[in-house]
Amino acid sequence: MKCDSCxxxxxxxxxxxxxxxxxxxxxxxxxxxxxxxxxxxxxxxAEEILxxxxxxxxxxxxxxxxxxxECASCGFTLNDYQKxxxxxxxxxxxxxxxxIEQRLPSLxxxxxxxxxxxxxxxxxxxxxxxxxxxxxxxQAAVDEENYEEAAKVRDEIDQLKSQEIEA
Amino acid sequence: xxxxxxxxxxxxxWMTGDDGGASVVLTSRVRLARNxxxxxxxxxxxxxxxxxxxxxxxxxxxxxxxxxxxxxxxLSDLTSLQKQVLVERHLxxxxxxxxxxxxxxxxNRKQSLSLMVNEEDHLRIQAIRPSLQLKEAYELAQKVDxxxxxKVTYAFHGKWGYLTACPTNLGxxxxxxxxxxxxxxxxxxxxxxxxKGIGKMGLAVRGLYGEGTESLGNLYQxxxxxxxxESEEAILERLTKVIGDVARYETQARAKLLKEDExxxxxxxxxxxxxxxxxRIISSKExxxxxxxxxxxxDLGIMPGSLIGICDRLFMETQPAHLxxxxxxxxxxxxxxxxxxxxxxDQLHSALPPAIDISGKEN
Ligand SMILES: [Zn+2]
Ligand SMILES: [Zn+2]
Numbered sequence: 001m002k003c004d005s006c007x008x009x010x011x012x013x014x015x016x017x018x019x020x021x022x023x024x025x026x027x028x029x030x031x032x033x034x035x036x037x038x039x040x041x042x043x044x045x046a047e048e049i050l051x052x053x054x055x056x057x058x059x060x061x062x063x064x065x066x067x068x069x070e071c072a073s074c075g076f077t078l079n080d081y082q083k084x085x086x087x088x089x090x091x092x093x094x095x096x097x098x099x100i101e102q103r104l105p106s107l108x109x110x111x112x113x114x115x116x117x118x119x120x121x122x123x124x125x126x127x128x129x130x131x132x133x134x135x136x137x138x139q140a141a142v143d144e145e146n147y148e149e150a151a152k153v154r155d156e157i158d159q160l161k162s163q164e165i166e167a
Numbered sequence: 168x169x170x171x172x173x174x175x176x177x178x179x180x181w182m183t184g185d186d187g188g189a190s191v192v193l194t195s196r197v198r199l200a201r202n203x204x205x206x207x208x209x210x211x212x213x214x215x216x217x218x219x220x221x222x223x224x225x226x227x228x229x230x231x232x233x234x235x236x237x238x239x240x241x242l243s244d245l246t247s248l249q250k251q252v253l254v255e256r257h258l259x260x261x262x263x264x265x266x267x268x269x270x271x272x273x274x275n276r277k278q279s280l281s282l283m284v285n286e287e288d289h290l291r292i293q294a295i296r297p298s299l300q301l302k303e304a305y306e307l308a309q310k311v312d313x314x315x316x317x318k319v320t321y322a323f324h325g326k327w328g329y330l331t332a333c334p335t336n337l338g339x340x341x342x343x344x345x346x347x348x349x350x351x352x353x354x355x356x357x358x359x360x361x362x363k364g365i366g367k368m369g370l371a372v373r374g375l376y377g378e379g380t381e382s383l384g385n386l387y388q389x390x391x392x393x394x395x396x397e398s399e400e401a402i403l404e405r406l407t408k409v410i411g412d413v414a415r416y417e418t419q420a421r422a423k424l425l426k427e428d429e430x431x432x433x434x435x436x437x438x439x440x441x442x443x444x445x446x447r448i449i450s451s452k453e454x455x456x457x458x459x460x461x462x463x464x465x466d467l468g469i470m471p472g473s474l475i476g477i478c479d480r481l482f483m484e485t486q487p488a489h490l491x492x493x494x495x496x497x498x499x500x501x502x503x504x505x506x507x508x509x510x511x512x513d514q515l516h517s518a519l520p521p522a523i524d525i526s527g528k529e530n
Contacts, residue, residue, distance in 0.1 A: 074207045086287075088211040090204055090322035090330040100334055107335050109369065110396015113328025115339040116309070118316040121323055128325070 003028035009072070071095040131160060169238040169276065171249050175492065179256065179278035181297040182480055190466045191414040193346045193386075193479055196257065197304040197403075198293040199312055200331045200340035202322040208332035209270070209285040217269030217285050224284050227318045228273045231311060234282070238274040243267040248497070251488035257295065262286055280307060287332050288340075290315075299410055301343050301403050309399075328395065338395030343403055345410050346375060350385040350463045351420030352413075354432070361416060365389060368409055376455055384455035384482060389413065425467055436464035444521045449508040454485050458511075471518045481514055 002009070008028035070077045072095065076088025081096055093100060104111055134157050141150035181194050202208060206220050221241070229239050242250065242263065250264040259272050263286040271284040283291040294307035315321075322330040329340040336342070352358040365372045371392045374382025389410055391402050424432050439460035442449070449457075462478040464470035483489060485507045491498050494506055512521070 074211060076207075076211055084210075086210060086333045087208060089207040090202060090324075093324060093327065093330050103334060104337075104395065107393070108338065108395035109393040112326050113324070113338045113395060114401075115328060115341075115398040117328075118321055118323060119313070120316075121321075 068095055127160070131157070134160065168240075169236060171238070171240070171245065174238045174274065174278070175252065177276070177278075178480065179295070181279060181295045182483070190475060191347055191349070191417045192299040192410060193348060194257075194295055194297055195299055195301045195304045195343070195345045196293060196295045197301060197308050197341060197343045198291050199308050200288040200291055200329065200336045200342075201312065201315070202289040202330060202332070204320045204322045206289065208287075209266075209289060210287065210332055212269075212285075214269055220289050221269050221271050221284050223319065224290055225271055225273065227315060228282050228284070231314060233275050233280055233311070234273055237276055238272070240272055241268065242270040242272065245272075248488055248491055252492050255483055255486040255488050257281075259283055260286055260291075280311065282311070288336070299345060299407065299414065301345065301407050301410075305341070305343065305399060305403055336394050339397075339399050339402065341394055341399055341402065342390055343406055344388050344390035345406075347387050347389065347410065347413060347417070348385055348459065348462060349387055349413070349417050350459050351417045351424055353382075353385045354428075354435070355420045355424055357416070357420060361413060362387075365409060365413065368405070369393060370406065370409060376451075383452055384459045386455075386459070386482065421463065421467060432463075432467070433469065435460045436467075436469055440464065440470065440519060443511050444515055444519055445525060446508045446511075448504045449511065450504055451485065451487070451507070454507055454511060455482065458482060458485075461515075473518045474515070477514050477518060481511060484514075485510060 006028060008030065069079070071088055071092045073091035074089035076092050076095075078096055078099065081087060081092070081099065087093065087096070087100075101111070134153055138150055138153040138157065141147070141153055203220060203223070206212065207216055209217055209220075212220070225239065228234055229237075242259075245253075247264075250259065253259040253272060253274075254261055254264050256278070258274050258278060258281045260283065263270060263272070263283050266285065269285055273282040273284065274280065279295055281293045281295070283293065292308045292311050294304040294311075296304040296307070324330050328338040329336075331337055331340055349358060349361075352361055362372050369392055370389055372387055372389045375386035375388050376383040389406070391406055393402075397405075439457035442453070443457050443461060446453075458478045458481055461470060461474055465472055465474035465478070484493070487498075487503055490503050490506050490510065493510065498506060
């Protein structure tokens with residue numbers, strides 16, 4: 001399925017009820033982010049972009065549907081999952097994240113893996129954890145217009161990247 | 168490559184149980200579910216994709232030091248009877264027995280490691296140890312897992328751990344279980360309460376044989392249910408503690424029965440011994456229940472101690488597929504009951520010889 005706004009593959013699905021009518025629209029992730037649809041505050045903006053006939057003042061309810069209905073890697077559908085309770089391939093976990101997440105509390109003690117991590121992976125995961133922490137710090141510094149701090153964090157990011165390449 | 172016949176000639180190393188610790192907990196098993204990152208799960212994969220995964224995994228598995236000179240066969244190369252025998256030995260699952268092409272079973276000589284390729288997941292690594300040795304079983308399975316993780320790319324998620332075909336195995340992918348013999352708790356009517364307690368701890372318990380709540384032979388399996396949110400060590404520790412507690416309750420129940428209900432206990436054990444040494448026709452259900460009492464007698468010192476190991480073997484070898492494999496042909500249920508009685512008499516003979524021979528062949 002193509003994005004309503006560009007030609008990329010659509011991954012964000014919305015159902016909107018306006019004037020008692022149901023309207024569905026689909027966007028790719030970058031268009032959805034760009035238009036601010038992933039945040040509840042962005043909903044009215046989405047109205048203007050996608051449905052010019054609905055003016056900003058009209059009350060509209062938008063239900064995010066989140067998951068694609070079919071796994072792009074293996075073709076397994078959400079319907080299949082709901083029928084058999086199993087998945088088609090490892091990528092299905094990213095496709096049906098929401099549905100799986102909802103089921104986990106009834107199956108397991110926790111929602112996050114705390115056990116053994118394959119050796120090479122442990123390093124890669126530690127790297128990405130550290131990287132995302134640095135990126136958060138960078139964003140915060142930029143938001144605060146603390147450019148000195150931002151420059152420092154940027155250096156740290158470069159250093160981490162070069163370490164990764166050496167390793 | 169080891170042939171099926173050769174595999175079965177030797178008892179599994181966890182079946183020879185000569186250590187005293189096995190009187191309540193017979194065996195401990197740990198299995199790890201693993202999948203390759205870039206392939207559909209076996210249940211959804213096309214035949215060609217399944218075969219490809221099998222090929223890749225089998226090449227690595229056959230090279231593992233512990234699997235050297237072991238058993239390695241595609242399921243389609245085995246007869247349905249052979250598959251059934253492997254199920255009865257806990258070396259493949261019932262689910263895998265239903266599979267054919269593109270699924271393989273790799274078992275080491277000692278039968279302590281059983282690797283199932285393309286069962287519900289791409290790979291299930293199972294290790295079996297005698298008595299309550301869940302940690303030892305885990306270490307055995309983990310060694311195989313760690314060797315493999317350098318050679319293949321596992322499907323692993325930063326937040327959810329090992330990705331499995333069914334979300335019930337997500338996280339560690341680890342299911343650990345022990346098989347327990349609990350005649351004392353059954354005879355003293357405490358079993359219901361104990362099972363309920365185990366359930367409340369978030370652990371699963373089921374009878375090994377029989378349907379529903381019925382457990383033939385008083386054999387029960389206790390295992391973890393949750394695989395996500397706890398480390399392997401934490402799961403194993405909790406399980407080991409609960410199983411140790413249950414084993415202690417069982418031992419106390421046996422001692423109490425012997426003290427308060429001695430004649431009843433002696434009667435059960437004596438009848439079992441009589442039936443098993445003289446019966447000519449015996450069903451699986453009757454055999455399991457009498458073997459259970461005989462095993463209890465051996466543990467209480469009423470019967471020779473060597474019977475514990477013999478009973479444990481008979482629990483398995485009097486199952487339908489083992490009987491037919493032993494006979495070398497398919498047997499009708501009626502014939503099986505006759506063969507079963509014969510096998511039991513043969514194996515009990517050294518420890519429990521009958522006072523008279525009723526066959527009339529010898530005098
Ligand atoms: Zn787009
Ligand atoms: Zn998929």
